Amino acid sequence: MWNLFRAEWTKTYKRPANIGLFLVTLGIILLGFLGMVGISLYEGMDSQFAEQIRQLTLFPTSLQVPLIVLSQLGSILAIVFMSNSIGAEYTNDTWKVLLPRRARRSDFIIIKVVICLLFMTLLIAISLIFAALLGVLVNLIVGGDISNLEQFSASELFKSLVPIFMQLxxxxxxTLLVTMASRSTIMGIVFGIVGNTIFSVAASLSKLAAKILPNLHISNLEANWLYDGEQKTEVIKRIDMAFGTPISLTTSLIVVGAYIFGSIIIGLVLFQRRDMAGQ
Structure with a gap:
């Protein structure tokens, strides 16, 4: 399996779509910081806005920028990555050659999932480091302190990352399941993005859909993990109204887990019954 892992990782970092994911994510973060610098210069360094920018770009507060970007892009990043990872095997007939050499087809799917998590972890880590460095540069320009390490909390950062990983x-x-079933990269991307939008709309319109689909359950997990005090109470109250009834943390974990493990298991079963070349 180690050789398979190395081969898959080599394909992953050389795949243009994955390079594009890195560039787009880092580019959005860069634009955010450039925008803050530009407005600060326009408003004047002594303005209230410039002071707010100094506080926002002060480490570790500057990490909020990539966290916001990743929370908004998380599902799209996962959809594009996995659909290309699976779909490329159909396009290039890669697994038609590799399958006869492997006794366990499940190795391929397991490696795909592991590589996806590794790639996304690397993307998140680089985004955080990139934002921290940009924050330092911005503060050098607008004339503020570089960092306030007393505010840094590894546990709080981890709590903020958990919902992002959950989305991913x-x-x-x-997307793994849809791409395997359709044997198409495009179908995996289209269904993933459109399906995510439909899930969100359906969950907002129907209490039954809200209980079945993963979107609000992910929000429920975020509310329980990220917020405290009155803010947590208010957020959970809004989520319970969307559900139509209070939903426990355990229930949301079960639903989200069912989507994760159910999709992977069905994908494994599907792959065991046919090869990736579509024969």
Missing amino acids: IVFSSI
Whole structure:
């Protein structure tokens, strides 16, 4: 399996779509910081806005920028990555050559999931480091302090990353199944993005859909993990109204877990019954 892992990782970092994911994510973060610098210069360094920018770009507060970007792009990143990872095997007939050499077809799917998590972890880590460096540069320009390490909390950062990873895992698992079933990269991307939008709309219109689909359950997990005090109470109250009834943390974990493991298991079963070349 180690040789398979190395081969898959080599394909992953050389795949243009994955390079594009890195560039787009880092580019959006860069534009955010450039925008803050530009407005600060326009408003004047002594303005209230410039002071707010100094506070926002002060480490570790500057990490909020990539966290916001990743939370908004998380599902799309997972969808594009996994659909290309699976779909490329159909396009190039790669697995038609590799399958006869492997006794366990499940190795391929397991490696795909592991590589996806590794790639996304690397993307998140680089985004955080990139934002921290940009924050330092911005503060050198606008004349503020570089950091306030007393505010840094590894546990709080981890809590903020958990919902992002949850999005990545859920939608990459669903996309894995859809791409395998359709044997198409395009179908995997289209269904993933459109399906995610439909899921969100359906969950907002129907209490039954809200209970079945993963979107609000992910929001429920975020509310329980990220917020405290009155803010947590208010957020959970809004989520319960969307559900039509209070939903426990355990229930949301079960639903989200069902989507993750269900999609992967069905994908494994599907792959065991046919090869990736579509024969």
